[in-house]
Amino acid sequence: MTRPFLLAAALIAAPVLATPVLAQDGGADQVVATVNGQDITLGQMIVMKQSIQDPAMANLPDQALWDMMLDQLIRQAAVADAAQQDAGVRAQLELQRRNTLASATVSQIAETEPAEAELQTAYDRLFAEAGNVTEYNAAHILVETEEEAAEIKAQLDDGADFGELAETASTGPSGPNRGDLGWFAADQMVPPFAEAVAAMQPGTISDPVQTEFGWHVIQLNETRLREAPALAEVRDQISQMVLREKVEAEIQRLVDEAEIDKTEGLDPARLNATDLLGAE
Structure with missing residues (x-):
């Protein structure tokens, strides 16, 4: 909460004298003071205390805090009473x-x-559908042209190491990591890449695949069905x-x-x- 009730000391310097009133137990609506006919209640005092953020002030003895807050509310009420309510x-x-x-x-x-x-x-x-979602573990080599991708595919078919080629030839951010993309679902990839991976068998390498990022040669390592987390793991969420x-x-x-009745025809520019x- 904010501190809307505390007035700066410089705002009002004059002391205020309040006439003692016999206390009666009225709960949160118990009147603790009146200013020009305005009631200051125990509930207002409690809410004001909840808004205090200064630990030193909040830890004052009850009587000292009571006197300070009541004085502030009396001053506030006196000033508010003089306001021009335009x-x-x-x-x-x-x-x-x-x-x-x-x-x-x-x-x-x-x-x-x-x-x-x-x-x-x-x-x-x-x-409910978690067990029906296939996840893929794959790596790729990304290059700019189809010719480069075809040459890389030919080298792989001749027995070249995929990870070594990815480190030396791939322009993608996964290149230094031997092209590894980790685990992903199809909807996490752009459609041409996702479609190519979904059509592959684990352990195979794709022909060149074009996406908006360039040309890819993909190696599919494994697939698995996504497992749903236990209810206990996601209970709070x-x-x-x-x-x-x-x-x-x-x-x-x-x-x-x-x-609800909306007034029609008003010019929005009047805002x-x-x-x-x-x-x-």
């Missing part, structure tokens, strides 16, 4: 009010942890996803059920009419 101030207050209420609603929706059945359903939805979906669904439900904010 259109800009009214708009800002309403935006802050709605944002605070909306944030509170979202927090309430997200308070309930997802049930185990919800987590399992989401997990199944995400990873799944839980956050389910909560996010529940919040979004509830927000959409509230919007769908709201009675720039900042002079209107000073109008009464």
Whole structure:
């Protein structure tokens, strides 16, 4: 949280005298002071304390912190009471009010942890197809022309070492690593490369393949089916996803059920009419 409630000491220097009031237990709505008819409540004091970021201030004894915060709120209330509430101030207050209420609603929706059945359903939805995705382990040599690629393929057919040729001839970033690309799924590669790899058998070397990056000679080492992670390994991520979906669904439900009337015909350029904010 920010610190919107603390006023600079230089803002108001005059002392404020408050008339003692007999305390009654009213919970967060308990009035701790009034300024020109404005109530300062215990709830406001608690929220103000939550906004304090200075450890030295937060660790003050309760009485000292109480006196300091109440003095600040009294000063704030006295200054706020003198404010001229033009259109800009009214708009800002309403935006802050709605944002605070909306944030509170979202927090309430997200308070309930997802049930185990919800987590399992989401997990199944995400990873149901995991075992059907083939991953490839391959290496390649990338050159600029088809002629260069054909010459490299001929050398490999004659028994040249793939890794050594990749180190000396490949222009790609994997060249110094003997052309190794590690494990990847087809959708991680550009289509011509992915199609060529999918048509190969492990242990074979492709004919030259053209992509937007140049010409490739590919060696397919191994294939495997992708394994889904255990639910326990991704529980936190799944839980956050389910909560996010529940919040979004509830927000959409509230919007769908709201009675909304949009004023038509307003010129969008009026967004720039900042002079209107000073109008009464």
